[in-house]
Structures are given as C-alpha cells and as structure tokens.
Amino acid sequence: MGTLQLDEGSRPDAVREFLAGLQDRICAALEAQDGGAHFQEQRLEGPGGTLSRPRVLEEGAVFEKAAVHFTHAQASALPPAATERRPELAGAPFEAISVSLIVHPRNPYVPTSHANFRFFQADPASGEPVWWFGGGFDLTPCYGFEEDCVHWHRVARECCKPLGPGGYAKLKKECDEYFFLPHRQEARGIGGLFFDDLAEGGFERCFEFVRRAGDGYLAAYLPLVELRRNTAFGESERQFQLLRRGRYVEFNLLYDRGTKYGIQSGRRIENVLASMPPLVQWRYDWQPEVDSAEAELGERFLKPRDWVALED
Secondary structure: OOOOOOOHHHHHHHHHHHHHHHHHHHHHHHHHHHOOOOOEEOOEEOHHHOEEEEEEEEOOOOEEEEEEEEEEEEEOOOOHHHHOOOHHHOOOOEEEEEEEEEEEEOOOOOOEEEEEEEEEEEOOOOOOOEEEEEEEEEEEOOOOOHHHHHHHHHHHHHHOHHHOOOHHHHHHHHHHHHOEEOOOOEEOOOEEEEEEEEOOOOHHHHHHHHHHHHHHHHHHHHHHHHHHOOOOOOHHHHHHHHHHHHHHHHHHHHOOHHHHHHHHOOOOHHHHHHHOOOOOOOOOOOOOOOOOHHHHHHHHHOOOOOHHHHOO
16 A cells, blocks of 8 residues: 655545545445444534544344444544643644444354544644544454464554554554553453554654554454354353453443543543443352363463464
C-alpha cells in the first residue's frame, strides 16, 4: 500500500473516508459470516459535517452481539480521558474521527474480538495544531488454541511493517500492558496491537500503518470464526464463557480509556456501552478444575508470549 501525500487540511477528510468505509466493510463481512442477522443503524448528523453512525447486530446465529461504530466529532475542549497523558492539550478544541467495534460470538470456542482506530486533531491556544492516531486490535478467547494465537499475531506483525523494525514488538508490548486487570493480576486476552499518540515519522507513514491495521483486523479474525464456529459445546462451556465475559465488563468499566472518553464527552450512553456483552455472570470464588481446558486458559494463554515464534 503506497503512501499518501496530503496537506494538513485534507488529512481529516482522508481519514474519515477510510474509517467510514472500514465500518461498511467490517459490517458486511460479519453479516456474511452470520448468515441471517443484520446490523441496525442509527444516524445523527451534526454541524460541520460531523456524524455519529452506530451499528449493532443482536441475536445472530454466529454473533450474539456485535457493535461497529463510526464517529466524526468536533468539540470545544478535549475531555480528561484524552489529555491525561498530554496535559498541554487540556481545554483545546479538537476534531476526532474513529471506528470502534466489539464482537461477542455465541459459540464459546470462537474468541471475542475488539478493534479501535481513531484520529485526533487538536488546536491548542499556545501553539500549532497537533494530530495523532490511536487504536489497535486484540483477541479474548475463552478456550485457547496455539494456532489461533499464532495466526492472530502473524497478521498483527504484518500490519506493522510501515513502522519499521521493532514496530510490532513495541505495539504488542503496549497491548499486553494495556489490556490487563490489575485487581485480578490477569490479562484480558492474548493481546494484539495497541498504540496511542502515534505521530512519529509523519502523517503519511502513520496513516499507511493504520490502514493496514484496519484492513488487517478482518484478515486476522474471520479465519478464526470460520474455524471454530461449528465446534460442539455444552452448558459447562457456555457458563465459562459468561464468567469470562465478566472480566471483559470489569476492564471496560474500570480501566478502558475509550469508555471513559465516551462518557466524559457526553456521548449517548447506549452507544458508549454497546460494547458490553448481552449476557454475563459472576460466581463467588469460582475456580477451574485442575488440568481442565478452563484452567489451561489462565496457565498458558493469559500470559504475554512471543506467539509468532511458535509458527515454525
């Protein structure tokens, strides 16, 4: 994929075109996988061409719930969740364009997946306008398979080629560190890519990477859905899936910057919380049986590993 030569004024337009199209492609691919359910769309247009376009699929044959949201927003001041690491931008007017998505499969052997790609441009009073990208994708299985993890991370590594040597290792490490529940001392899943404040190397280089990562999400996820969607499961696997979803809810409500940003920026709360699973449970002091597949998840998969090293 070649680089784009864009002037400062056309950058948001190019990002919007790509991310709006990415939402369309992901929704179409998920609908094709499900074979029956369709996304329901809401559309809210605002001043200056801004747009909120959340889409939610529910009660599908393959996907119990999936949410894929596109947002193009402008506001007079960045919310705290966007400036806690960049205090010099507090109170600055900004423009934000993003796609965020979550997929909660029905079959416990199909992993949950999440992705987010966003572009910010802020105009602080004390200096020149600044821009940056953030986002990534990560995988949260209930049942671990090494070949699934290798495939997911192999695609992630390929996405990082525009960043040069060390790019994948850096973003993988940031993902492992971010998607972690300190109160349980437990990873949320097997990671992937995570990046924030990405501007190094210039807009064209960063945007090329974001486009590769955005398109790479489907290349990483759909083969896993196709491989595991027909795996037989029973009530015990279903109960474990609901327990693991509880960890997902804990992370999103306690730590996730995107959830905090959505709440602080005054977004419609149903859209902010659309990432939540439709069914979930907590059981007091639940422990997996020794040497079970449920125990193996924590022992072998919810720990940082060099997954692509296993491909040979």
